[in-house]
Amino acid sequence: MKLVRYGPPGAERPGVLDAAGAVRDLSAHIADIDPDGLAPQRLAELARLDVDRLPAVPTPTRIGPCLGRVGKIVGVGLNYRSHADEARMPLPDEPLLFLKPASAVSGPNDPVLLPPLSTTTDYEVELGVVIGRTARQARTSEAMGHVAGYCIVNDITERTWQLHRGGTWDKGKAHDTFAPIGPWLVTTDEIPDPHGLAMQLCVDNETRQRASTGDMHHRIDQLIAYISQFMTLHPGDIITTGTPAGTALGTDTDHYLKPGQTMTTTIDGLGTQYTPIAQAARPTQDGHAARTWDT
Structure with missing residues (x-):
């Protein structure tokens, strides 16, 4: 998966790229792309989603850092x-x-x-x-x-x-x-x-x-x-x-x-x-x- 965060600073939303490179919204399935979502079982759950059925995101005006709440x-x-x-x-x-x-x-x-x-x-x-x-x-x-x-x-x-x-x-x-x-x-x-x-x-x-x-x-x-x-x-x-x-x-x-x-x-x-x-x-x-x- 190619996971992405989009939106204004401090209010980014989680997304994933589809096969055509368009952003699909993951908000119904995960709160953010952050440490809580990186466990192998959590990533496996996301990988099982049918990406093409997720809501399409209009071309985002801003792509944020790909990971929220970076530790060190x-x-x-x-x-x-x-x-x-x-x-x-x-x-x-x-x-x-x-x-x-x-x-x-x-x-x-x-x-x-x-x-x-x-x-x-x-x-x-x-x-x-x-x-x-x-x-x-x-x-x-x-x-x-x-x-x-x-x-x-x-x-x-x-x-x-x-x-x-x-x-x-x-x-x-x-x-x-x-x-x-x-x-x-x-x-x-x-x-x-x-x-x-x-x-x-x-x-x-x-x-x-x-x-x-x-x-x-x-x-x-x-x-x-x-x-x-x-x-x-x-x-x-x-x-x-x-x-x-x-x-x-x-x-x-x-x-x-x-x-x-x-x-x-x-x-x-x-x-x-x-x-x-x-x-x-x-x-x-x-x-x-x-x-x-x-x-």
Whole structure:
């Protein structure tokens, strides 16, 4: 199934795509596409529905994040050799982990907002793994049984905050809108080999990233087993599995994102994001521009 959420922010409704790619309403059968609906038996119930008998949805004005009430986003850094090479960093022996807050989640076509004073905001096309069953100290051999499905995640990153503001990478990964997810949450039965998917990201009409998920250094089963040693993975958590070469970090400063640009992000079988770039307004205090840490 290709599950989708549509409607205004905070009021999204659940849907599913039919064979023609049109959205059908699932509201009579499930309250939302969220952690409560990701259990294997619940997904099996939805799969038995006759999609063509569900109410057709007029072309939605907005596609929301494909998963509601995201728990935590566990990022995996430097998981493609090509990206480690361009970043001039060694390929890690153990997965390099960081956390991205759920407050960063946005819809696949919602604007990504560049933080005030940011000049080095970057893009990263990634395969997102959506957890459907609790994983705690999981074995590699059983790890894939904890997966509900897959989605596109664009791991937007402010590089200066990530690398030059002290501490962990999380600062550069956490800004609002820095995790567009969707358009679809695609269940595992439709993706028999998640390590054989072509992936691509373009900025305006220029291809910046093109690779295959088969180029991952640590595979999905290894990542689930490894991460679940350190933290419990709950239904509704997402693992972002790394990005290939072609990021702005690995090229030149002219490739960092600018207001008015549009990213087109695609992974085979998981749909396409069309994400515009906009400038976030600086916050104000009593009508005056707020002072930031480094101004």
